[in-house]
Amino acid sequence: MTGGAHLRKTAAASLAVGLCAALAACGPGGDDGGSGKDGGGRPKLSVSGAYLPQPSMDDMAAGFLTVRNTGGADRLTSVTTPLASDVTLHHTTDNRMKQVSSLDIPANGRLELAGGGDHLMLTKLTHRPKVGEKVEFTLHFATSDPIEIKVPVEPTTYRPKD
Incomplete structure (x- = not known):
């Protein structure tokens, strides 16, 4: 040769x-199941900063929290709580609120539910919660297992520290 x-x-x-x-x-067989789409493998979620301002009305309340993700993308698809028979997800753009079926949790990012932005709307409350009470929430996701949290009821004027 x-x-x-x-x-x-x-x-x-x-x-x-x-x-x-x-x-x-x-x-196939990689962290993202071979899809190559999410760039971060399986979602790795944690929840922090959750609170429920004491509602000013007997039948409606808003909920706020942050979902942190150190893995691949996921979506918050629903939230359940014994406090309300109905919990809806709301997306806010240009000060306009719209009910949505899910909220994106980006890969290696976070979903922030905050006053004036995306949030949870609880309707048909079983009772009007008082400041200091803890309310159980279960967060449901498209990919990840549900996460159960206890959410403190804060004064109506409460604003979290950055």
């Missing part, structure tokens, strides 16, 4: 090995 033929054969073998490795990396 001549030197040129040997180099071509070695280069072809190297290319084949490289292509096989690249295809294996893109195949």
Whole structure:
């Protein structure tokens, strides 16, 4: 075999090995199930800063919290609580509130539910909660297991510290 033929054969073998490795990396069995879409593998969620301002009305309240995600993308699809027979998710854009079926939790990001922004709306309350009371919430997601939290009722004027 001549030197040129040997180099071509070695280069072809190297290319084949490289292509096989690249295809294996893109195949099923990776952290994201092979989809390659979320860029962060499985979602890894935690909840912080949750609170419920004491409602000024007997039948309606708003809820706020932050979902942190150190993994792949997910979506908050619903929230349940014994305090209300109905909890809806609301997205706010340009001071306009719209009920939505889910809220995105970006990969390696967070979903913030805050006054003046996206939030939970609780209706048909079983009772009007008092300041200091803790309310159980269960957060449901498209991919992740549900997360149960106890949410403190704060004064109506409460604003969390940044």
